[in-house]
Structures are given as structure tokens and as C-alpha cells.
Amino acid sequence: MNADDDGKSRGYASPACSMHEIDPAYMGLTAPAPSKEWITEWRRGKRQRLIEERSSLVDQTQRDSLTAALIARLDTVVTDVAGKRVSLYWPFKGEPDLRGWMASVNAAGGTCLLPVVTAKGQPLTFRAWKQGEKLERGVWNILFPANGPEQIPDIVIAPLVGFDHDCYRLGYGGGFFDRTLAHLGRAPLVIGVGFSQQAIATIHPLPHDIPMDVIVTDSEVRYRETTLRPSPNI
Secondary structure: OOEOOOOOEOOOOOOOOOHHHOOOOOOOOOOOOOOHHHHHHHHHHHHHHHHHHHHOOOOHHHHHHHHHHHHHHHHHHOOOOOOOEEEOOOOOOOOOOOHHHHHHHHHOOOEEEEEEOOOOOOOOEEEEOOOOOOEEEOHHHOEEEOOOOEOOOOEEEEEOOEEOOOOOEEOOOOOHHHHHHHHOOOOOEEEEEOOHHHEOOOOOOOOOOOOOOEEEOOOOEEEOOOOOOOOOOO
8 A cells, every 4th residue: 555645545556456356267267156046046937937938839830840840759769669668748838749649659559657746755656548548637737547557667758848958857846757767766768858949058957957868859859978879679
């Protein structure tokens, strides 16, 4: 610091350090990782926006076209369902409607399963179902098989709210799919399905998040880097 002739201080000779105003990446530093609380809040907002955007696809011709393109790509991943147990879902909040594809799985000798929420904080169970069998309404008013036997899936097809380039899935926030996949005794092939507009840069994955093996949309099939592409008989 400098002083006037009368000995009184008149401030710094040069400006104070302003490193705190500079992007850490510019300084060669690593930005702090976002907190779990920040990620939870960020996901809440991102989830709402993505659901609204998906639900805005009100033109049925456009929706049917996108869904048909998705199914065509799904058929290149799941090419032989005979004897396989395939978990799907009942469409909800603008999700791609794969009920027609479910019927084709049954016709080809596969068994379709629908997930059932048994309790908050618990893994999903899966019950067999085919067209014409009784359904009941459960959590979020979603239909599930009333009487189908419980089975373990060979293939799990999970609807996406959002997804990133590392095949992590943004869901509805209940953690049911992650909890279920961690609970299953043997790992099924896990396929996330959604529309291409649901892609985001990252979901900011947390330790409990389990990536999909494959993401299928109306415009691409994206395999996770560590996933071996399935044989034609998967």
C-alpha cells in the first residue's frame, strides 16, 4: 500500500487479484463438481421441460412417423424374440407407443412383460401380459397386468425422459429402473427408447445411475462404449 505525505493510506498501488472472476478452465483449473442437491434440482427442471416438449408432439401423423422409425431401428437390435421375455411399458405422458410392437413380440414366440410398482423405494416386478388380458391401474394411473405370472426379463425396454451421449437415462425421478436393474440377479439387455429430441448433453450421472446398454430413437441406435453389440440372435 502507498501513503500520502501526511501518512494516511490511499489504497493499493495495483488492483486486487481478480482470478475469481475468470473461468477456471481458462486458468487450467478444474471446476468443482456439482452437488447432489444441485443435480436433483437441475434434473427436476430438465425433466419437466423435456416432458412438455415430448407432449407437444400433438400431430398424430408426425408421432406415428417417428414411432415407426424408432421401431424399425429397434428391430435391428432385437432381431429374434422367440423364447425371450421382453419387458416393455404402457405409454404414459407422450412416450412412444410400442403396443403394436408388443403384439409382434408375442406373435413371434416371445413373452411380453409389463413392470409393476409394488411400493415406493422397492424394485419393480414384471408380469407377463398379452393383448386381451385384464389390466388394472396402479401408481400414476398406469395400467399393469392383473393376473400375469411374475417373470425375470431377458430384455428390458425402458422409456426415456432424456438421455445423454454416454447412454445414461433421465427418468421420472422415482429411481425405480435403476433400483430394479441393480436388484436383478442376472443382467438383461437394457434398451432405452425415446424420440431424438430428448437428447441432452449430460444427465450429470450420480453413483446410483445405471447406463443403458443401447439407446434407440427415431434417428439412431447408440451403443454404450462398453456394450458388446448383440448377436443377430439376441
